[in-house]
Amino acid sequence: GESVGLHLPTLSVQEGDNSIINCAYSNSASDYFIWYKQESGKGPQFIIDIRSNMDKRQGQRVTVLLNKTVKHLSLQIAATQPGDSAVYFCAENIPPSGSARQLTFGSGTQLTVLP
Amino acid sequence: KAGVTQTPRYLIKTRGQQVTLSCSPISGHRSVSWYQQTPGQGLQFLFEYFSETQRNKGNFPGRFSGRQFSNSRSEMNVSTLELGDSALYLCASSFGGGTNEKLFFGSGTQLSVL
Numbered sequence: 001g002e003s004v005g006l007h008l009p010t011l012s013v014q015e016g017d018n019s020i021i022n023c024a025y026s027n028s029a030s031d032y033f034i035w036y037k038q039e040s041g042k043g044p045q046f047i048i049d050i051r052s053n054m055d056k057r058q059g060q061r062v063t064v065l066l067n068k069t070v071k072h073l074s075l076q077i078a079a080t081q082p083g084d085s086a087v088y089f090c091a092e093n094i095p096p097s098g099s100a101r102q103l104t105f106g107s108g109t110q111l112t113v114l115p
Numbered sequence: 116k117a118g119v120t121q122t123p124r125y126l127i128k129t130r131g132q133q134v135t136l137s138c139s140p141i142s143g144h145r146s147v148s149w150y151q152q153t154p155g156q157g158l159q160f161l162f163e164y165f166s167e168t169q170r171n172k173g174n175f176p177g178r179f180s181g182r183q184f185s186n187s188r189s190e191m192n193v194s195t196l197e198l199g200d201s202a203l204y205l206c207a208s209s210f211g212g213g214t215n216e217k218l219f220f221g222s223g224t225q226l227s228v229l
Contacts, residue, residue: 032215043119043205043220044158051215089158093215102148102171103218105158 019077023090030092119221140208147189
């Protein structure tokens with residue numbers, strides 16, 4: 001039968017506007033979070049990370065906000081450009097029993113920048 | 116500094132065959148992780164290696180295996196391929212594999228099983 005793919009949330013923004021991409025993470029014990037950008041035919045590209053002891057972190061044109069109370073993460077992109085069009089993933093690190101790490105990824109959001 | 120390099124970029128196999136994928140981490144990185152990406156399941160963790168030892172394994176059958184060499188390069192092997200193994204296989208590296216380290220991905224190997 002027909003396979004059912006993940007339903008990717010989509011976000012369309014006008015070039016120059018700000019974008020906000022949201023992510024609900026799964027585990028209250030997660031201690032580290034990363035946002036990745038994936039363009040077609042490429043692997044995920046690191047954007048910005050944040051540790052659980054922080055609420056906000058800023059990079060170049062990007063800001064990540066962490067709300068541990070509601071297990072919510074957001075990525076804000078200022079002055080969105082056509083090159084920002086991609087799928088954006090949040091990933092959480094759930095502390096394992098040992099030192100090994102394992103990232104759990106969200107399903108992703110497709111960002112389209114309109115001219 | 117060169118990024119994570121994965122070879123081959125594309126691969127076509129038939130059911131029942133086996134396949135070996137290769138990953139060279141960023142120079143100085145000792146931890147290598149493998150992920151499977153499909154439209155249906157998204158990105159899923161396969162396993163992680165550090166200093167030639169598998170430290171963590173995801174929920175995949177034993178047909179999926181890997182290894183890491185003394186120079187930190189890693190290979191993963193899938194035996195008795197099934198149609199559902201068609202996916203983008205991504206390798207990622209980090210310096211020591213610590214829980215708060217950035218993970219850098221390669222461009223992946225696109226495997227098609229016919």
